Amino acid sequence: MAYDLVTGDTGSILQVTCKDNDTSTAINLTGSTVKARWEDATGAVVTKTMTVTTAASGIAQYQFLTGEIIAPKMKIEIEITDSGSKVVSNLALIELLVREQLG
Secondary structure, rough: OOOOOOOOOOOOOHHHHHHHOOOOOOOOOOOOOEEEEEEOOOOOOEEEEEEEEEEHHEEEEEEOEEEEEEEEEEEEEEEEEOOOEEOOOOOOOOOEEEEEOOO
């Protein structure tokens, strides 16, 4: 079984390329805010602002902090707020398999 993340890691980065569902072309993120949302261990929704790394190519990333990676699976929603305050979210959640850290 292939895992995407390991609990306890703080160097893991979620990188996404935001694309238009109809055309599959990258969404230009210039002037946009990109957020990632998932549920923590208690079921509360966590919202974190991602860093736009290549705006014209629609690429954003988030580096997980201590305690944010939850086994056995994380489902992540991406939300884009453009410069005109219009909000769009991904239709399919990003699903990541997570294994527990040894020890």
